[in-house]
Every structure is written in C-alpha cells, then in structure tokens.
Amino acid sequence: MSRKSIPTNGVETPNWRCLLLCFAAIIGLEVFYLSEAVFAVERLPELSLPYLIRSGVLLAATAVGVWGFVYGRSPKFQISQSPGPWPERLSTAVVLLGTLACLALFTVFPRLFNVLSREDYPVEWGSALLLFASSFLAAYALFANPLIKAQSPFLKFMLGLLSAVFFIIAMEEISWFQRVIDIKSPESFAGNAQAEMNLHNFATNEIEYIYYFCAFGFLVVLPFLRFAFPSLGRNQFMNLFVPKPYVAVVGAVACAYNYDMWNSVLTQFAFFSSTIMLCFFAANASLRKDRIIVVGAIALLVTSQLVFLINGSNFGRLWTITEYKEFFIPLAFLVYSWDAFINPGPVGLLPAGSSTSGNPQAKYV
Template identity: 40%
Template sequence: MSNVCIYSAVCGIVITVFIVFILVYDVKSFSKFSLEDGWVEYLSALLSFLSSVILLFTFFKIKKIDNSRVKWSIFLMSVILFILAMEEISWFQRILEFNLPELMNGNSQNEMNLHNFGTNYMENAYYFGVYFLIVLVPFLNQNKPEWFTCLFIDFLIPTRGMMLIGCVVAGYNYDMWNVFFMQFIFYTSILILTVIFIQSKFRTERILILLTLGVIFFSQFLFLKKGEFFTRTWDVTEYRELLLPVGLLFYSLLLYGRSRNIEKHKGLKLKTVLWKPLK
C-alpha cells in the first residue's frame, strides 16, 4: 500500500473513533457540532474546497499529456468539488447575511443552494457517486470476471487501499438505516473488506482491514443505539458528509502524486486501457 492509502485508512479510522467518543461522552455535543454553521459543516466545506484546488493544480500539471479525457475529467471533478464546498455553506448566504433570491423560493430550507430542491435525490447521488469511485471501481478493477471488459482511464482509478476509508463511511447510519440503498452500501462494504482481507498478502493491509471492519460494526451499533437521543434524526449524516470529503481529499492527493510521476518521466504516454491501474 502507498503512504497516501495508509494515511487515508488510518485517518478514516481515527476520525470515526473520535466521533464515536463524542457520541458516547455527550450526545448533546454530538448533535450540536453537526448543526448548521457548526465546525462539522465548515470543515466539510473546507476539505471539499482543498480537494478542488489540488485537482486544479493536477489539471495544470498534466495539461501536456496525450489523453484529453484524463485532463478534462480532473477539471470536471475539480469543478464538482468546488460546487459541493459552496453548497455545504449555502454559497456564504448565512455568513454574508444576504437575502434569498426569488429564484430560490422553492428551497425546502430557504437557503441559497441547489441540493435542498431535491435533498434525498441529491444526497443519494452524492453518497453513491463517492462510494462508486473510491470503493467499487478499485474493487472491480482487481476482481473483474474474465468475460467482463470495460474501458477505463487508468490514471483515475484509486488504489485498493483507498477502499478502506470509503467503507468506513458505510457505518454512518441512523435515519436512513432502513433505506435499501444504504443497507446495500453497508453489507457490500463488509463483503468487499472480507474479500480483500482474504486476498491480501501484506500484514499492514490485513491489520487495517480488520480495524476498519471493527470500526464499521462498532460505530453502526452505537449510532443505531444512540440515535433516538439526537437533536435531529439526521445528525449522523452530517458526520458522514465530513468523512466523505476526507476520502476525496486523499484521492485528490493520490492523483496529484501520479501527475508528479508523469512530470518526472517526460515523454510517458498515458493511455486508456482495460482496467489496468497506474501503480
């Protein structure tokens, strides 16, 4: 496993343990921190913004490579993460205290953002999009059936170690626990971690997988047990939306590291291949 992947896995585990500690120690503080304009919201926005900036640097760093799909995919991800950051803080509406434009009158929370026009759909698209990118893609990349072939841009495929932080998020459920989509993510994550544990030949990776599994089960158990004491039933989702940008930040750093490798080896041609990730 690369250092970025190890750090991302450890970071996901440590953050979850810290969040669970807050929950056990003081449920009121757990809910308070997750409220609008709380540190959880601002930190989520900051991490998404940092990821956007890193991807923008990556875009300019690899602008001379021969694969335009890689370049513009990175640019698109940078734009999406910037929008996510701004949506998280309602485009500075509450900070700058400006009035809501008439165009936003249908917003369910009367805020300057787009996602509250269809909160459930937007949230599910965000959750599944990140899960697909940092968990399913690297897993399918290394475990595809012989009959399955699909063109994919090798530069953008996360390494296997990145899956761990994506799987940790699967244990952040309370109000959405009975939603099939969230249970699919939870049980799929358990299955995937079990498979890669069996496949792994590295002691460090196997230890991290076991720790990740333990954290998922323990955190999910506590969230379900303590959820009735939340100020809002969806408080835990705010913490999920904190951990997702952490995973995206490490993914952005991974791509930036790969762009530096390409810069060091001038003349290297980046090709679109059949599910063969750049190490």
C-alpha cells in the same frame, strides 16, 4: 490456458460463473426492491423481524454479487505501494482514528456530538473545506503537473470537470456563502426546504441519496474493481480516475453513518457491500499489517453502524448523523485527490503514447 479467467485483448474478464453469481444477486436485489422504496422517507430505522429478514436477504444477495467479481481469481491487496508510509497507510490510519474518535464522542459526549454538527459549526465547514481542497488539488494537477499536461485533451477535460464538481458540492454545502456575507434569498428560492441559495434543498432526500450512493460507487466500488481486475490500472485514464484499492478502506467509513436513512435499500446495500468488500481485502492481503488495518476498519464499520442504530436517542436531530457522513465523504475524496494528483506513487501517469514495453520492471498498481 486456465478456464478460471480468460483474458480478452489483455483485459481480465469475469468467467460465466462470475456472471451467473452476479445475475443471482441481481434477482435477489429485485425481490428486495419490490418490498422497499429506493428513496425511503427519512424516519426512525425499522428493526422489527420483517425488516431484519429483508436486510438478511439483501445481505445474502450482495455477498453473492461481490463474490462473483473475485470468483476464480486470486487478486492481492496491499495498502501501500510506496517505500514509506505516506500517503497510503498514514492517511488510512488518520481516517480510521477519526472514525474511532467520532464513535467515542457519540457514545460518551452525545451533546457535543450534536452541537458540532449544527449549521455553520465545525463539521459542516470541515466538509466544505475538504471539498475545496480536493477541487484545488485537481486544478493544481491540471495546470502544474507536467505528466498530466502531456495527456489527451479528454483526460484533461475530465480532470477539470472533477475539480468543478468538487467545487460546486462545497459551495452547495455552505449555500454559496449566503450566510457568511448575509445575502437575502431571492424569491426563486422560496420553494427551497431551507429558503437558502442552494439547489439540493429543492429535492433534499433524492439528491442526498444520489450523492451518497455515487460517492459509494466512486470511493468503494471502483477501488474494489481495481483490486479484482488489476489491469484497470494499466490504462492512463483509469489509472487516474479509478482510485487505488486502499481508498475503499477510507471511503467505506461513511457508509456506516446511517440512522434516518437506514430503511432505504441504497443505504443498506452500500453498507453491506462495503463491509463485504473489505472482508475480501482482508482475506487477500499480502502483508499481515495490512490485514490488521483492514480488519480494524471492518470492526469500526460494523460497530459504528450498530451503535448508531441502537442508540438513536443520542441524536439531537434525526438527521444529525448525515452531517458526519457528509464530512467523511469529502475526507475520502481528499485522500484520493492527494494520492492521484500530487503523490501518485511509484508509477503515476505515463506521458501520452508511452508504454512499459521498453522497461520490463515498470509496474502498474
């Protein structure tokens, strides 16, 4: 048996070199933590030499850590597992083109870029509608998909919980329709940063960081782990709740929409990790057209981040960019929801208790 990867009970596990690399990365990150707060106060990005050195340390530690997960193995990346382009390649292309359009809008028409992000304008409502759509798809699958209805009560509970989470985030985005139906804020919300009927504005910075980082973990890290350890897709629960690798290409887009939060270690870690993970996708792509798509995504990711940091004067408000970040995160959630719950691909979920032993051609992705 090869010493590079020793399976345990049929599950791929990292070898000791992988763990050593990850440990080295953790030490590097700890050094960085000592010099920068996790929940940094929103302010202009620091681009002085000391901060650039900090970013370099974080980048190096992140690269070593990510490398540790694929060290000694040769995973293959492929965007589409379906015969046709939908939904994988088409949805990926749509999101990347949307990113390119936003970058062009910011560069050429910055005033319009700012106007569209105002409260109750298209970007904010788009964010809410995308989350409502994801919530609906999860609920629809729970009650209408016969394959999911045949699963364990725990799996169905988690799917219902995910649908509820999407719904609550959407309602928080529009303050539970307060402004739409003109409801006066109760006195209990007087301490709210916007004096509106939402919970997240009682601790705006902290909740924003948590939401963004959790979204990064779900939409980028989990798909990368499925790429590094394909056996994750062989479990019914994981097959549903761990997004397919291509979702990371879509989810990484939001990680470049930073300006006022750039000084935070969480923000930079998410951006650097996303970029590095996409580089591993490109290097291990099975098809040339997939490699081209991923390289294009990397170029967009890096270019967008640099343009936003360099042209901060284009922002009408310091936090304008977060409105677009909060649009691309739900857009990635919708791609995942459609793929997982409506069009799961050639494998999808198996009925509870079934296996592939009787079908040697069955393949998990």
